[in-house]
Amino acid sequence: MIWVDQPYVTLMASLPAIRFLTEKEPPINRQRLMERLKDLPPADQETLRELTEVVSWRFVDTTQDDAAFLARAAALLERIASPTLAAAVRQRLELRTVIAALRRRHAGEDAPPKGVRWGFGPHLERIRASWSLPDLGVAAFYPWLPAAKEALDAGDTVALERLLLETAWQQQARHAEGHEFDFEAVALYMLRWSMADRWARYDADEARRRFAELLDAALADAPEIPEAA
């Protein structure tokens, strides 16, 4: 009921709308967002922290093996009381699993051995068994997969990143329907903010890399300038 969700009304009304991929940076910076989130009860803050750490790439520890990460994700899913949030996390982890499989196969790796926990979702066995198929046998479940494969094969990392973030954004938006002023709304806002932040960073990194490439190309043809005596 809305009258027991009131701590979230002020918070949600104080957060600016995020227009994904159309802004150079999120409309609220990390510091201000964290300031606003301090108004939440400690238990909610803890859940948000765990949720962000599992879902956001920013917090993924590349030194940690898949099994440890999956165990952490499973533990979080058991603790999350909200079915909406649990569904959002599951969908995000599934997306990450499928794209990881695509990337691993693209890199020439073999299918994960049987009995090893390597991903998340209901189609792990099907993906493993269909490793050699272009769509890993699961395009019917993940409509974005053919486009992702195409971008990966073409080496177009920007298009791939954009496609994945757009897909994840649309999934989150569907979960957010009907949640305006409750904890789910806050958590899903946080996840969308993470995506917008990631895209903004990615964009800046990509721009820097491209600038460096252009600079190198331009300087390669430039005449040598004799040093002053």
Add this chain to the structure above:
Amino acid sequence: MSDLIVLLGWLGIYAPVALGALGSAIGVAIAGQAAIGAMLETDGGYGRFVGAAAIPSSNVIYGIVVMFALQQPVTVQNGGALFSIGGLLGIALFYTGVWQGRALASAIAASKSKTEIFGLALAPAAIVEGFAVFAFVFALVLAGGIA
């Protein structure tokens, strides 16, 4: 049995005020909290947020008016009518107050970064107000027919 009917009659007389006040209080609190949140993110136009947050206040006024229309000596003959009209109007005023508050909170949250939609965003809350007015007006009409 007749005592119970008389008791219900008195409940019916006061229900529009009590439930209307509850609806208004919750509605204004919800919309008011959204207004406070929106003020954190905007540099001006605070007055319209606070003004919009006060809109659910009308429900308790409707309740007071109907209470005066229903006010009369309660008997076994009119107790049922007073309870039905007053009780159902009270429920209607309670719910419209709460949901109007929600609609206003959404309007305030949405229009803080897109000020041009403020008027249009108030439309759902205005429609909810319309339903409260229907319940109010027809309660008055029926109250006039109680012998």
